[in-house]
Structure formats: C-alpha cells, structure tokens
Amino acid sequence: MAKKLYVGNLSYSSDEAELQNLFSQYGEVTSVNIITDKMTGRARGFGFVEMATEEGAQAAIQATNGMELRGRQLRVNEALEQNRERGNRSRGHGGFGGGGYRDRY
Numbered sequence: 001m002a003k004k005l006y007v008g009n010l011s012y013s014s015d016e017a018e019l020q021n022l023f024s025q026y027g028e029v030t031s032v033n034i035i036t037d038k039m040t041g042r043a044r045g046f047g048f049v050e051m052a053t054e055e056g057a058q059a060a061i062q063a064t065n066g067m068e069l070r071g072r073q074l075r076v077n078e079a080l081e082q083n084r085e086r087g088n089r090s091r092g093h094g095g096f097g098g099g100g101y102r103d104r105y
Contacts, residue, residue, distance in 0.1 A: 002030055003057035004079040008046040011070035023049045026063055027056015048079055
C-alpha cells in the first residue's frame with residue numbers, strides 16, 4: 001500500500017526531480033509534489049513524496065529526516081491522513097451575521 005510522506009524545510013530552489021532521485025534510493029516512488037504559491041508560482045518550502053510500500057516509506061524517513069539538502073535540514077514524516085483528503089476540511093463561516101444596511105438616526 002502506498003504511503004505519503006511530508007517533506008518540510010525544503011530549499012526554495014529544490015525541484016521534484018531532485019526529490020524523486022533522493023527518495024528512490026529507499027524504494028519505489030509513485031509521486032512527488034512540491035507545493036507552490038498560487039500567486040507567484042514559487043515553491044513554499046514543503047512537499048509530499050508518495051512511496052509504493054510501507055517499508056520503503058519507513059526506510060526513507062529514517063534516512064532522510066534531518067538530512068541536509070541544499071543547506072537546509074529536511075523534516076520528513078508520514079503525512080497526516082486528514083490532510084490528504086481536501087473534501088474533509090471544515091470550512092468556517094466567518095464574517096458578520098445579521099441584517100443588512102440600516103440607517104442610523
């Protein structure tokens with residue numbers, strides 16, 4: 001079963017091919033996704049790597065958590081399940097409730 005890993009504290013110049021090469025040393029990588037800012041397109045400093053097996057994922061965590069890559073110490077752990085499913089996010093209802101515009105006398 002595939003296992004998704006969170007990879008944090010990435011250099012902004014890291015790319016998906018670099019993560020693919022790094023993590024493939026520990027098992028089959030099924031996907032790599034570096035999160036980017038929607039407005040600027042610039043990397044946000046974290047991403048996700050999906051490993052094909054639990055064993056590969058655990059080996060990758062052991063080997064890469066704390067490893068230095070491009071001058072930054074990586075933080076690697078299992079991605080939380082609730083973060084994988086965007087539909088399960090709770091959506092707050094902010095703003096102001098109540099009536100519309102009222103004249104003040």
